[in-house]
Amino acid sequence: MFDHDVLAIIFLLLLGVAVLAYAILDGYDLGVGILLPLKAEKEKERDTYISSIGPFWDANETWLVLAVGILLIAFPAAHNIILHQLYIPVLFMLCGLILRGVSFDFRAKARVSHKTTWDKLFKLGSIMASVAQGYMLGRYVLGFENSTAAYAFAVLSSLCVTAAYAYIGGAWLVMKTEGGMQKKIAGTTRRAGWLAALGIFAVCLINPLTSDYVWLRWFSLPEAFLLFPIPLTCFAMFILADRFLRKIPLANDFGCWIPFVAALTIFFLCFQGLAYSFYPYVVPGEMTVFEAVAAPESLQFVLIGALIVVPMILIYTAFSYRVFWGKTTELNYY
Amino acid sequence: MLDELALAGQVVSASVESTLMYSRIQFALNISFHILFPTITIALGWFLFYFKLRYQISHAPVWMRAYRFWVKIFALTFALGVVSGITMSFQFGTNWPGFMARVGNIAGPLLGYEVLTAFFLEATFLGIMLFGIKRVPPWLHTTATLVVAVGTTLSAFWIIALNSWMHTPVGFELRDGVAFPTDWWQIIFNPSMPYRLTHVLLSSGLTAAFLVAGISAYRILKGDTKHGPSKALKTAVVAAAVMIPLQVLVGDMHGLNSLEHQPQKIAAIEGVWHTEKSAPLLLFAWPNEEEKTNDFAVGVPGLASLILTHDFNGEIKGLNEFEGEHPPVKPLFFGFRLMVAVGMLMWAVAWLSTYFILRKKSQPGWLMKALVWMTFSGWLATLAGWYVTEIGRQPYLVQGVLTTQEAVTSLPPGNVLFSLIVYAVIYAGLLTAYVHTLFGMAKKAINVEEYESADVEAPVVPELVTQEVNR
Numbered sequence: 001m002f003d004h005d006v007l008a009i010i011f012l013l014l015l016g017v018a019v020l021a022y023a024i025l026d027g028y029d030l031g032v033g034i035l036l037p038l039k040a041e042k043e044k045e046r047d048t049y050i051s052s053i054g055p056f057w058d059a060n061e062t063w064l065v066l067a068v069g070i071l072l073i074a075f076p077a078a079h080n081i082i083l084h085q086l087y088i089p090v091l092f093m094l095c096g097l098i099l100r101g102v103s104f105d106f107r108a109k110a111r112v113s114h115k116t117t118w119d120k121l122f123k124l125g126s127i128m129a130s131v132a133q134g135y136m137l138g139r140y141v142l143g144f145e146n147s148t149a150a151y152a153f154a155v156l157s158s159l160c161v162t163a164a165y166a167y168i169g170g171a172w173l174v175m176k177t178e179g180g181m182q183k184k185i186a187g188t189t190r191r192a193g194w195l196a197a198l199g200i201f202a203v204c205l206i207n208p209l210t211s212d213y214v215w216l217r218w219f220s221l222p223e224a225f226l227l228f229p230i231p232l233t234c235f236a237m238f239i240l241a242d243r244f245l246r247k248i249p250l251a252n253d254f255g256c257w258i259p260f261v262a263a264l265t266i267f268f269l270c271f272q273g274l275a276y277s278f279y280p281y282v283v284p285g286e287m288t289v290f291e292a293v294a295a296p297e298s299l300q301f302v303l304i305g306a307l308i309v310v311p312m313i314l315i316y317t318a319f320s321y322r323v324f325w326g327k328t329t330e331l332n333y334y
Numbered sequence: 335m336l337d338e339l340a341l342a343g344q345v346v347s348a349s350v351e352s353t354l355m356y357s358r359i360q361f362a363l364n365i366s367f368h369i370l371f372p373t374i375t376i377a378l379g380w381f382l383f384y385f386k387l388r389y390q391i392s393h394a395p396v397w398m399r400a401y402r403f404w405v406k407i408f409a410l411t412f413a414l415g416v417v418s419g420i421t422m423s424f425q426f427g428t429n430w431p432g433f434m435a436r437v438g439n440i441a442g443p444l445l446g447y448e449v450l451t452a453f454f455l456e457a458t459f460l461g462i463m464l465f466g467i468k469r470v471p472p473w474l475h476t477t478a479t480l481v482v483a484v485g486t487t488l489s490a491f492w493i494i495a496l497n498s499w500m501h502t503p504v505g506f507e508l509r510d511g512v513a514f515p516t517d518w519w520q521i522i523f524n525p526s527m528p529y530r531l532t533h534v535l536l537s538s539g540l541t542a543a544f545l546v547a548g549i550s551a552y553r554i555l556k557g558d559t560k561h562g563p564s565k566a567l568k569t570a571v572v573a574a575a576v577m578i579p580l581q582v583l584v585g586d587m588h589g590l591n592s593l594e595h596q597p598q599k600i601a602a603i604e605g606v607w608h609t610e611k612s613a614p615l616l617l618f619a620w621p622n623e624e625e626k627t628n629d630f631a632v633g634v635p636g637l638a639s640l641i642l643t644h645d646f647n648g649e650i651k652g653l654n655e656f657e658g659e660h661p662p663v664k665p666l667f668f669g670f671r672l673m674v675a676v677g678m679l680m681w682a683v684a685w686l687s688t689y690f691i692l693r694k695k696s697q698p699g700w701l702m703k704a705l706v707w708m709t710f711s712g713w714l715a716t717l718a719g720w721y722v723t724e725i726g727r728q729p730y731l732v733q734g735v736l737t738t739q740e741a742v743t744s745l746p747p748g749n750v751l752f753s754l755i756v757y758a759v760i761y762a763g764l765l766t767a768y769v770h771t772l773f774g775m776a777k778k779a780i781n782v783e784e785y786e787s788a789d790v791e792a793p794v795v796p797e798l799v800t801q802e803v804n805r
Contacts, residue, residue, distance in 0.1 A: 058460055059457040059461065061457075062453045069423070069442075069445055069449045072426065072434060073442035076435060076442065079434060087428050087745055087749055087753070091428075091753045098417040098418070102767075105409055105410045105413040108406075109775055110767075297514060298439040298442060305447055305450055313458075320458050324469065
């Protein structure tokens with residue numbers, strides 16, 4: 001049906017979609033966990049925070065399983081290298097995801113005296129998972145290089161990703177809440193936004209300086225002209241969101257969705273930037289997609305299913321967001 | 335110098351051995367923990383659909399109450415299944431790179447289809463099922479419940495297809511030791527798949543049924559006089575009574591299928607060390623691996639041959655024919671007997687309890703207590719069964735194609751030991767919390783009247799409520 005190289009590209013695109021969808025979707029619900037206020041008198045606020053992601057987190061996390069699945073199906077050799085290198089951070093990420101995933105459900109069912117403990121674990125799990133993911137991204141981007149500088153970069157990246165998740169999570173909450181609570185979250189989101197912007201700026205600076213490959217990609221003509229709008233738009237989005245966050249709430253809650261869309265655009269553009277920097281490598285500097293790609297028999301078999309099922313997934317995901325559209329109300333299945 | 339090299343070689347192989355051992359323990363731990371939850375949710379989803387459907391038809395609030403109580407437990411169980419499942423999906427890459435390198439062309443797509451067709455479906459509709467009751471029309475909410483049940487079952491379908499393929503691999507060819515698919519239909523519907531899938535689905539049905547019955551019995555014993563628990567108890571017990579003989583039948587067919595494809599597994603289960611005719615069915619024995627014989631054997635002569643070959647004088651291949659390629663005997667021998675014993679106990683309790691229901695008598699106290707004790711009996715039988723089937727494939731990971739040793743990671747043993755300890759601690763904590771919370775929820779529900787929550791969808795006529803209470 002398709003040439004082997006074409007299959008490699010198709011699956012790379014699918015992988016990209018899954019990773020980006022994961023970063024945005026689980027990004028905002030991890031962010032909500034990171035921002036969770038822990039003080040005893042904030043219980044009502046905590047309930048609202050968690051209610052806002054209740055119907056979605058499970059499906060959001062599925063994108064991670066899909067991303068790892070595609071990496072495993074389409075690029076098994078790369079999958080093995082990456083997971084071998086990242087054994088310990090993967091362990092921490094999984095522990096984080098386990099803790100937050102179960103706390104979410106236990107808190108609603110446990111005795112009142114235990115609820116705060118589960119809330120703390122929810123926050124801890126969210127932070128653990130975000131930090132681990134950022135660290136993994138940092139290790140990956142520099143091709144798992146074993147130098148102090150590379151590890152320092154990974155630490156920077158973990159802070160940057162955590163801030164970015166807090167940013168998009170805050171923007172989500174601004175969209176889903178009202179009144180004084182919304183105003184307070186807007187302030188927190190602004191600070192997270194500055195931190196995220198600073199982090200992205202630092203990564204953009206360090207990455208081309210440490211990798212000749214990336215440097216050539218970004219600073220050779222004429223591509224540079226085409227690429228220039230990416231950081232420029234990112235910058236504009238940060239400013240735009242910041243302006244709105246400062247003024248929120250506006251009359252009739254005008255534009256409460258603007259910061260979230262801005263954050264979403266920033267995620268999208270940063271992802272494009274990273275993808276462009278490394279294409280066609282699936283393990284930076286080590287293995288290209290064409291070297292890592294799996295047997296065409298397998299890929300075609302999966303592709304047929306994916307072409308039928310992925311549109312359906314998108315449709316019912318959209319449906320679910322429509323069902324839970326609007327401001328968060330109390331969720332009571334219990 | 336040579337001595338040093340030899341010593342270094344020994345150290346290296348010792349560390350490989352440790353990595354293998356820790357990885358195996360870790361995987362066993364993970365899968366044991368993981369399977370506890372899907373084995374409940376697969377069938378509990380259908381119980382919920384049944385409750386919801388009954389409510390939809392009759393508008394009797396008692397069904398809505400049963401639904402609302404069990405949907406909470408479903409949500410909690412589902413969450414535990416999801417998070418431990420994500421861990422499983424990462425372990426293929428982190429601890430068993432050889433698995434993916436050698437049979438990834440087959441395992442990958444099957445896992446991929448699970449994510450694409452089942453995971454997203456159940457995860458998305460779960461949101462609507464749990465939180466959407468006031469936001470979507472009743473029929474759509476019932477449909478969401480159905481979709482979740484279908485999703486979890488579909489999930490089991492793909493996983494069992496892959497697991498069965500690892501036991502009875504077909505539909506592929508080996509090129510330089512790497513498996514390439516030649517016929518997907520054969521791969522998915524491989525020889526042991528229909529038996530294994532049915533066996534697993536029924537075991538899920540029984541696990542969920544005994545869980546529902548056990549927790550409901552606990553509520554009643556603790557003084558819950560509402561109608562909900564007894565309705566749920568009856569539904570569960572009758573379902574178990576129907577399923578258990580079916581399970582025995584399917585289990586027998588599954589055994590015959592294993593005899594055909596994995597005779598060494600059957601030989602270990604039956605404790606047949608040397609090929610023999612008219613083999614006895616051992617009720618008890620202590621398999622002795624050194625002497626290759628059974629100590630303290632108590633058996634019924636010829637019965638194993640009769641069951642397996644339908645002939646008293648039938649020949650059963652012994653472990654002697656699979657030197658170095660057969661699984662360890664003790665775990666299979668005892669695991670199988672444990673599974674059967676629990677199954678028999680379930681049979682007795684389910685039928686006894688159903689007898690009282692059919693006679694329209696109330697359940698005697700001792701039987702209710704037995705049900706409470708058997709709340710997690712399904713877990714015991716399921717785990718024992720899984721150990722028999724999975725250890726029964728050793729030393730292979732994919733029968734005859736890939737050994738477990740070939741698939742393991744080259745990571746230093748310290749890393750694996752570290753992760754193993756971390757997982758063990760987290761899982762122990764979560765399991766305790768889970769069981770504790772379940773009984774805690776049952777206790778909490780005793781003093782809660784949930785009438786107001788029942789009229790969410792349709793206004794309940796007051797007479798109907800009184801009827802329900804009086805009945």
